[in-house]
Amino acid sequence: MEIMEIIELPVEALKEASWNVNQIDHAMLQRLRSSINKYGLVQNLVVRPIGNTYEVLSGNQRLMLLREFKVSKVPCVVVEVDDAHARLLAQALNNIHGDDDLGLKAELIRNVMKKIPEEEILAILPDTVESLKDMASLGQETLAGYLQNWNQAQAAKLKNLLVKFTKEQLPTVEKAIEKAIPEAKKQPGIGPNTRGTALYMICKSYLDKDG
Amino acid sequence: MNMKRTKLICAAGVNESTGSYRESNAGLTPSAALHELRLQPISLVAAKHIIIRNHYLHSFPGGTKLHIGVFLGTRLLGALTLGVGPFLGYKIVRDAEPTDVITLTRLWLSDELPSNTESKVLGILLRELKKSTNLKFVLAYSDPAAGHVGTIYQGTNWFYIGLSSATPLYDIGDGKLHYSRSLAHQLGSHSMKYWNSKGLAVKTIPQMAKHKYIYFLDESWRSRLAVPELPFPKKEGNSGNHGNH
Numbered sequence: 001m002e003i004m005e006i007i008e009l010p011v012e013a014l015k016e017a018s019w020n021v022n023q024i025d026h027a028m029l030q031r032l033r034s035s036i037n038k039y040g041l042v043q044n045l046v047v048r049p050i051g052n053t054y055e056v057l058s059g060n061q062r063l064m065l066l067r068e069f070k071v072s073k074v075p076c077v078v079v080e081v082d083d084a085h086a087r088l089l090a091q092a093l094n095n096i097h098g099d100d101d102l103g104l105k106a107e108l109i110r111n112v113m114k115k116i117p118e119e120e121i122l123a124i125l126p127d128t129v130e131s132l133k134d135m136a137s138l139g140q141e142t143l144a145g146y147l148q149n150w151n152q153a154q155a156a157k158l159k160n161l162l163v164k165f166t167k168e169q170l171p172t173v174e175k176a177i178e179k180a181i182p183e184a185k186k187q188p189g190i191g192p193n194t195r196g197t198a199l200y201m202i203c204k205s206y207l208d209k210d211g
Numbered sequence: 212m213n214m215k216r217t218k219l220i221c222a223a224g225v226n227e228s229t230g231s232y233r234e235s236n237a238g239l240t241p242s243a244a245l246h247e248l249r250l251q252p253i254s255l256v257a258a259k260h261i262i263i264r265n266h267y268l269h270s271f272p273g274g275t276k277l278h279i280g281v282f283l284g285t286r287l288l289g290a291l292t293l294g295v296g297p298f299l300g301y302k303i304v305r306d307a308e309p310t311d312v313i314t315l316t317r318l319w320l321s322d323e324l325p326s327n328t329e330s331k332v333l334g335i336l337l338r339e340l341k342k343s344t345n346l347k348f349v350l351a352y353s354d355p356a357a358g359h360v361g362t363i364y365q366g367t368n369w370f371y372i373g374l375s376s377a378t379p380l381y382d383i384g385d386g387k388l389h390y391s392r393s394l395a396h397q398l399g400s401h402s403m404k405y406w407n408s409k410g411l412a413v414k415t416i417p418q419m420a421k422h423k424y425i426y427f428l429d430e431s432w433r434s435r436l437a438v439p440e441l442p443f444p445k446k447e448g449n450s451g452n453h454g455n456h
Contacts, residue, residue, distance in 0.1 A: 103287030
């Protein structure tokens with residue numbers, strides 16, 4: 001394996017690769033801009049010589065921003081490769097990476113959030129307030145608490161009862177429910193469905209009367 | 212912009228993955244690792260990410276109710292989901308209601324974990340479901356097409372209750388196979404006619420029936436099982452895919 005040396009090249013000698021498939025949207029470009037502004041250019045570009053210029057295999061978006069920042073010289077690694085290998089290397093540089101272990105990432109995000117304000121983090125990372133909080137909360141709740149909360153929510157779920165009435169029956173049922181609603185509204189903790197609670201009270205009163 | 216001129220030597224600039232479990236837990240024996248295993252809830256987004264990336268089906272089940280991560284130290288090395296199983300699945304137990312049952316719909320564990328982690332994870336899960344919920348039984352399915360016969364259920368006091376009916380998967384040309392329920396969630400209908408009317412060319416892909424297992428969280432419900440308990444199916448050869456169920 002050859003360890004490549006980084007050399008500085010004048011920005012006007014660098015050309016974007018016309019075949020570059022990696023595109024960036026406005027929001028992500030803004031994050032890259034914020035990151036370079038904050039930390040500087042911490043990653044070199046990878047280029048290959050073509051005539052008197054250098055084609056950028058990795059760092060086309062960074063090059064765009066370096067021009068914007070009016071940088072004169074850029075740290076680059078120069079590789080001597082043909083067209084096919086240039087494309088293959090560009091794909092490798094863009095696509096070969098590991099996957100975050102979300103447990104470790106959550107801990108990392110929690111540590112970052114302790115020291116750096118949320119808006120500063122969001123200016124650099126492709127996250128939203130909610131996704132950041134979601135990540136930071138990973139692994140913070142116990143399984144028992146989670147299941148107990150879920151169980152309570154299940155118990156509180158309302159169930160449907162489909163009943164049909166004739167034209168003659170319906171007004172009576174409606175009238176009885178309407179009459180029971182003021183009392184139903186006073187009932188604590190029975191359920192958020194007032195009409196359902198009213199019907200329940202009517203039924204309960206009928207059963208209680210029967211003994 | 213801060214342009215520091217530090218001379219850097221960089222091996223092709225390829226990002227490195229995070230350190231492995233073995234590096235971060237050097238010296239930890241498999242049994243000590245099992246002792247440190249924790250199950251904790253994770254968000255739906257995190258569960259989806261892990262399951263789609265790692266589970267052999269590369270799909271997230273519709274109707275997921277509970278999403279749980281398997282942690283070792285701070286590392287998240289597995290995930291499982293529980294949710295609504297097949298329609299009327301609860302009927303295999305007499306007088307049961309849909310709220311009495313939950314189905315283990317996905318379980319993925321990293322190969323970095325010791326081989327008997329599955330039974331440990333199931334043990335923790337079932338114990339906690341027993342303690343903290345009113346659920347009466349759990350259903351699980353093993354896919355013979357993937358070489359699974361449900362070895363982990365056979366070792367953790369589940370009952371084998373035969374093969375399910377073979378429900379097909381659907382190919383909509385997005386590189387993944389979908390269950391009817393997932394498609395209905397996405398497209399708003401179970402009907403092939405409806406999908407076709409929306410210009411979707413959906414192909415039906417027949418599937419093998421799956422091995423069905425049941426675990427009673429409430430032992431007193433065992434006598435209500437409305438189908439016979441059968442001998443466990445045996446594995447033919449080794450699929451080498453023990454972490455996916």
